[in-house]
Structures are given as structure tokens and as C-alpha cells.
Amino acid sequence: xxxxxxxxxxxxxxxxxxxxxxxxxxxxxxxxxxxxxxxxxxxxxxxxxxxxxxxxxxxxxxxxxxxxxxxxxxxxxxxxxxxxxxxxxxxxxxxxxxxxxxxxxxxxxxxxxxxxxxxxxxxxxxxxxxxxxxxxxxxxxxxxxxxxxxxxxxxxxxxxxxxxxxxxxxxxxxxxxxxxxxxxxxxxxxxxxxxxxxxxxxxxxxxxxxxxxxxxxxxxxxxxxxxxxxxxxxxxxxxxxxxxxxxxxxxxxxxxxxxxxxxxxxxxxxxxxxxxxxxxxxxxxxxxxxxxxxxxxxxxxxxxxx
Amino acid sequence: xxxxxxxxxxxxxxxxxxxxxxxxxxxxxxxxxxxxxxxxxxxxxxxxxxxxxxxxxxxxxxxxxxxxxxxxxxxxxxxxxxxxxxxxxxxxxxxxxxxxxxxxxxxxxxxxxxxxxxxxxxxxxxxxxxxxxxxxxxxxxxxxxxxxxxxxxxxxxxxxxxxxxxxxxxxxxxxxxxxxxxxxxxxxxxxxxxxxxxxxxxxxxxxxxxxxxxxxxxxxxxxxxxxxxxxxxxxxxxxxxxxxxxxxxxxxxxxxxxxxxxxxxxxxxxxxxxxxxxxxxxxxxxxxxxxxxxxxxxxxxxxxxx
DNA sequence: TATTGGCTTTTTAAATTCAAAAATGCAATT
DNA sequence: AATTGCATTTTTGAATTTAAAAAGCCAATA
Numbered sequence: 001x002x003x004x005x006x007x008x009x010x011x012x013x014x015x016x017x018x019x020x021x022x023x024x025x026x027x028x029x030x031x032x033x034x035x036x037x038x039x040x041x042x043x044x045x046x047x048x049x050x051x052x053x054x055x056x057x058x059x060x061x062x063x064x065x066x067x068x069x070x071x072x073x074x075x076x077x078x079x080x081x082x083x084x085x086x087x088x089x090x091x092x093x094x095x096x097x098x099x100x101x102x103x104x105x106x107x108x109x110x111x112x113x114x115x116x117x118x119x120x121x122x123x124x125x126x127x128x129x130x131x132x133x134x135x136x137x138x139x140x141x142x143x144x145x146x147x148x149x150x151x152x153x154x155x156x157x158x159x160x161x162x163x164x165x166x167x168x169x170x171x172x173x174x175x176x177x178x179x180x181x182x183x184x185x186x187x188x189x190x191x192x193x194x195x196x197x198x199x200x201x202x203x204x205x206x207x208x209x210x211x212x213x214x215x216x217x218x219x220x221x222x223x224x225x226x227x228x229x230x231x232x233x234x235x236x237x238x239x240x241x242x243x244x245x246x247x248x249x250x251x252x253x254x255x256x257x258x259x260x261x262x263x264x265x266x267x268x269x270x271x272x273x274x275x276x277x278x279x280x281x282x283x284x285x286x287x288x289x290x291x292x293x294x295x296x297x298x299x300x301x302x303x304x305x306x
Numbered sequence: 307x308x309x310x311x312x313x314x315x316x317x318x319x320x321x322x323x324x325x326x327x328x329x330x331x332x333x334x335x336x337x338x339x340x341x342x343x344x345x346x347x348x349x350x351x352x353x354x355x356x357x358x359x360x361x362x363x364x365x366x367x368x369x370x371x372x373x374x375x376x377x378x379x380x381x382x383x384x385x386x387x388x389x390x391x392x393x394x395x396x397x398x399x400x401x402x403x404x405x406x407x408x409x410x411x412x413x414x415x416x417x418x419x420x421x422x423x424x425x426x427x428x429x430x431x432x433x434x435x436x437x438x439x440x441x442x443x444x445x446x447x448x449x450x451x452x453x454x455x456x457x458x459x460x461x462x463x464x465x466x467x468x469x470x471x472x473x474x475x476x477x478x479x480x481x482x483x484x485x486x487x488x489x490x491x492x493x494x495x496x497x498x499x500x501x502x503x504x505x506x507x508x509x510x511x512x513x514x515x516x517x518x519x520x521x522x523x524x525x526x527x528x529x530x531x532x533x534x535x536x537x538x539x540x541x542x543x544x545x546x547x548x549x550x551x552x553x554x555x556x557x558x559x560x561x562x563x564x565x566x567x568x569x570x571x572x573x574x575x576x577x578x579x580x581x582x583x584x585x586x587x588x589x590x591x592x593x594x595x596x597x598x599x600x601x602x603x604x605x606x607x608x609x610x611x612x
Numbered sequence: 613t614a615t616t617g618g619c620t621t622t623t624t625a626a627a628t629t630c631a632a633a634a635a636t637g638c639a640a641t642t
Numbered sequence: 643a644a645t646t647g648c649a650t651t652t653t654t655g656a657a658t659t660t661a662a663a664a665a666g667c668c669a670a671t672a
């Protein structure tokens with residue numbers, strides 16, 4: 001029962017819609033709507049829907065389309081681990097890990113990479129394209145690729161935080177800064193739910209994602225896209241370093257509180273206060289991290305979420 | 307007399323070494339040395355050297371290698387216009403221009419692009435990879451590519467300057483900031499030479515390049531790579547907007563002066579003063595730009611250099 | 613009238629072959 | 643001992659073909 005990679009990914013994304021509660025039991029799934037949402041045509045969407053109805057997540061009614069069948073709770077168990085959008089991510093992570101730990105040389109030919117990871121030209125291309133986007137790989141002038149030195153040390157985290165401590169509070173003071181109630185409400189909803197939910201039970205990846213999302217959505221309100229883009233980029237770099245770390249859930253509660261406080265200040269129009277609060281929030285994450293011992297060999301690492 | 311693209315590029319780069327004065331008449335050119343410098347093997351270097359000796363720029367002595375033959379001055383006339391490293395740049399610029407002026411849709415298939423610009427799969431790939439790196443293109447989930455909204459308006463310049471006004475002065479106050487005499491001297495040399503030379507005669511591209519270089523080299527001294535990377539990236543974006551503009555040379559003298567002043571302050575260890583000076587310098591470029599009328603159709607644009 | 617479901621067309625990936633180009637090894641020369 | 647000049651090997655690009663996958667179309671249906 002092989003099916004296309006894209007359909008797989010879409011199936012996973014649709015599953016996410018159900019588990020996240022955006023879709024309830026009985027809701028219809030419109031193919032065109034989903035296709036637009038994911039930026040694809042209806043073909044892979046249809047395929048995904050068919051897959052999911054075979055798995056019993058959805059129900060297909062003749063000539064009427066697909067409907068949510070299974071409850072979110074029942075699903076939460078079964079998925080979440082394998083269901084990762086974008087399979088490539090795995091190979092990308094392998095490459096990133098190998099580079100971060102000096103298991104591959106700084107300059108390699110494509111052939112070596114293809115053999116090492118058993119990839120087609122195209123697959124390798126996708127991965128390298130991503131590494132280029134993230135800024136740690138480039139094509140050599142002749143044959144081969146060059147990997148650029150990436151901050152792999154604990155200091156890199158500090159540097160990222162200092163950078164963020166500069167731009168995130170400043171973003172709120174930009175002349176074009178405008179409150180966006182929709183963003184604020186959405187983030188409040190997400191953060192509140194994280195507090196209500198048993199944080200221990202949520203997958204680490206989701207925690208990290210929500211944390212980054214909060215900051216990225218907020219910085220958008222500066223209406224200066226260069227602030228936003230910069231944050232997105234350091235966050236991507238951070239993720240590269242983080243995926244091997246252990247989430248320190250004990251600090252999460254405090255951090256969600258901070259987030260909600262900042263949202264409150266913003267909503268009351270106390271932007272300058274919010275800016276200070278943001279600075280303190282980031283500074284807190286920074287100072288608490290210094291005593292941590294790092295060993296980049298094979299141990300898991302402590303880290304904070306913001 | 308076709309020769310490989312790479313060899314062409316290298317020939318151009320070598321020519322640059324001669325015209326820039328790094329190599330004088332009679333100096334030998336070591337193949338391995340050049341190969342290492344450009345990150346390629348000796349083959350394309352040899353080919354380039356042979357090309358140049360056919361053109362009379364170099365002289366080949368039996369079993370002893372290549373030597374500079376022509377003087378820098380004599381060369382300066384003949385080259386500089388066609389001799390652009392990286393041919394691809396042209397196609398990239400065409401694509402960028404077309405996107406900036408809405409002549410291509412936000413979502414296109416590779417085939418459409420290949421036909422429009424008459425490119426091979428690989429050439430198109432290179433160009434798109436570059437656009438991905440610069441952050442304004444991404445592969446769609448299914449077939450095709452999506453171009454992301456790029457700030458194409460005058461406001462974009464202001465936004466970039468505000469971002470730079472934040473990070474560049476702050477970079478000097480980073481805890482790991484260290485003066486690097488070598489960088490300072492190098493930049494002083496470059497800026498002084500621009501002042502001494504008749505600025506009207508220097509190619510616009512070089513002026514822009516030197517201006518960006520000054521700021522990028524200085525921010526490096528923060529020893530926080532994320533500051534540097536961010537600046538490099540907004541500068542790249544800026545260049546995308548600038549290549550259609552007209553360089554306002556009248557302001558150049560003042561800007562070089564500013565640069566030299568900042569270097570003086572840094573050298574005397576007055577870092578905080580330098581930080582302020584940098585802020586004023588950037589702020590000046592910003593405020594002077596507002597009265598400019600923009601028309602993104604086909605007219606040339608005014609702009610400043612920093 | 614919007615949407616589905618099947619069908620057709622278009623687009624891209626994969627595999628293969630061939631030629632060009634780059635990398636590399638080594639004897640000869642300075 | 644370092645470097646050239648040439649020969650050999652390796653890597654990559656280009657072109658082609660085939661198959662898979664996605665996009666787009668349209669009649670049927672709720």
C-alpha cells in the first residue's frame with residue numbers, strides 16, 4: 001500500500017487538524033479548501049483523505065465527501081510519533097547532526113553524501129537546499145559542497161539570546177508597531193492551553209514549536225519584516241542545536257506565565273512595559289542557563305524553551 | 307574557443323588580483339596557491355592561466371609557470387565590464403527584477419521558468435537555490451515554486467535602516483566585542499582610497515560593495531555571529547532593491563568621512579562614542595532619504611550608499 | 613450552486629547514458 | 643623541496659526516456 005509522499009504528509013497534517021481540535025467529529029472536509037490551505041491541488045488531498053478513511057479516522061459518504069469519524073482523544077495515542085510532516089526532515093537532521101559533531105568533513109562531494117545517506121540526486125538536493133536556506137551549507141565553485149562553521153557550543157545559545165534580547169523588545173517600540181488582537185487572542189489561547197494541559201504529557205517538539213511561535217507572532221506586530229525574518233532565522237538555527245537536548249519542563253510553567261503576562265500588558269496598551277517584560281523574560285532564560293554543563297558527545301542536554 | 311564557465315570566472319578573479327594591485331608585474335602565479343584560495347582544484351586554475359596568457363595578461367615560461375605581464379593600469383580599461391564572476395548572477399537578477407515588478411506570478415512551475423529564461427534544469431536550480439538563500443523563494447509542497455512577498459517599496463529601505471540602526475550600534479556594546487586592528491586598518495585603507503580616488507570614476511558596484519563591507523566587517527568584531535549574519539542578510543536584500551537605483555555620489559564623500567571617523571573612535575578605544583557615531587551615521591542616511599520620489603516602473607532611483 | 617469523483621493533461625522524479633569538467637596523482641623540472 | 647605539466651580518475655552536467663505524481667477539467671450529484 002504505497003502512496004505518494006505528499007499524500008502522506010497531507011494525511012499527517014489533516015490528522016493534526018483533528019487532534020488539535022480544529023475539526024470535531026462529524027465535520028466535513030472539503031477537498032478544495034484543504035488543497036488551498038496546503039498549497040497543493042486536490043489530487044494529493046483526495047489521496048490523503050482516502051488513506052485516512054481506510055485507517056478509520058475519517059468516513060467517506062458516497063458523493064458527499066469525507067467527514068471526521070474518530071475523536072481527537074482516540075487519535076492522540078496512535079499518531080504523534082511517526083506522523084511527521086516532511087519526511088526529508090529526518091535525513092536533514094542526520095546530516096545536521098553529523099556536521100555538528102564533526103563526523104563529516106567540511107568539504108564533500110555529492111557522491112559521498114549520496115552514498116552515505118543512500119539518497120537520490122533529488123532527495124540530496126532537497127536536503128542541501130534546506131541547509132543552504134538555514135545558512136550552513138554552500139556549493140563550492142567547482143565540484144562539491146562546503147559546510148560552514150556553525151556555532152555548536154553553549155556560547156551559541158547565549159549569543160542567540162543576546163541577539164533576541166536586543167531585537168524582540170525593540171520590535172515593540174518600532175514606529176509601525178500595531179496591536180493585532182487576533183494574534184494576541186490566538187497566542188493567549190495556545191499558551192493557556194499549555195498551562196491547563198499536563199505539560200509533562202505534551203510532545204517536546206510541540207512545546208518548542210509553541211514557544212518559538214509566540215515570539216515570532218509577536219515580533220510580526222512590529223510591521224517591520226526584517227525583525228521578524230531575523231528572529232525566524234535565529235530560531236531555526238537554535239532548533240538545529242536543540243533537537244538533541246532535553247526539554248526542561250520544570251521551567252515551562254513559568255515561561256507560559258511570562259508569555260501571558262506580556263500578552264496582558266500588550267492588550268492594555270502598555271507597550272513599553274511589555275517591551276521591558278519581554279527583555280526580562282529573555283534575560284531570565286539566559287541567566288538560568290549558564291551553570292549548565294554541556295558535553296556535545298552523546299549526552300542529552302538541558303535547555304530552556306525560550 | 308569555448309572554455310569552461312568555472313575557468314572563465316577564475317580568470318576574471320585573477321584579473322581582479324592584478325588590477326587591484328595585489329599582484330605586480332613579474333609576480334609568479336602558483337597554481338596550487340590560487341586553487342586553494344578559490345576553493346577549486348588546479349585544473350580550472352591552469353585553464354584560466356592559459357586563457358590569460360593567450361590574452362597577453364600573463365606570460366608563461368616553460369616549466370616555470372605563469373607570471374604577470376601586463377600592468378594594472380593597462381588592464382583596467384579592457385576588463386571590468388564583462389568580467390563578472392558568476393555568470394548566473396545575470397539570470398538571477400532577471401528573475402529578481404521580474405518578481406519585484408510583478409511580471410511573474412507568485413506561484414509558477416519549473417517548466418514555465420525554464421522556458422521563460424531558457425535555462426537547463428541545473429541552471430534554474432542554481433538560481434532558485436540562491437533565491438531560497440536570500441529568503442524570497444520556496445518550493446511548494448507539490449509541484450512548483452512560490453515566491454514570497456519581498457518588500458519592494460521605499461518603506462523597505464526605511465525598515466532595513468531602522469533594523470540596522472538597532473543592531474549595528476548595539477553590536478559594539480556586546481560583551482565579547484574586541485577591537486581587531488587588522489580589520490580596522492584594512493577598512494581605513496579601503497575608505498581612504500575611495501576618498502583619494504575620483505569617486506565619480508569608480509564603478510557603482512564597487513562603491514556599494516565597499517560600503518556594505520565596511521559595516522559587515524565592523525559588526526564581526528562583536529564576536530556574535532548572529533549579529534553579523536543578520537546584517538549580511540538584510541544587506542543582500544537591500545542589494546536586490548538597489549541594483550536598479552542610481553548611486554548618489556554626492557553623499558559618498560560624507561559617508562566615507564563618517565566611516566573614517568568611526569574607525570578613529572574605535573582605534574582610540576572610545577567604543578561607546580563609536581556606537582553613537584554609528585547610530586548617527588545610519589540615521590543620517592535614513593532621514594535624508596525620505597523626500598525621494600519612487601517609481602518602481604522603469605525609472606532609475608536615487609539612493610544612498612549605506 | 614458548490615462540491616465531489618472520475619478522467620485527462622501537465623509536471624516532475626528517477627534512472628540511464630554520454631560527454632564535459634574538475635580533481636588528483638606523479639614524473640620531470642627548477 | 644616545491645612546483646609544473648601532463649595523464650588518469652572521479653565527479654558532475656546534460657540529454658533522454660519512462661513512470662509516478664500532481665494539477666486541472668467537467669459531468670454528475672447533493
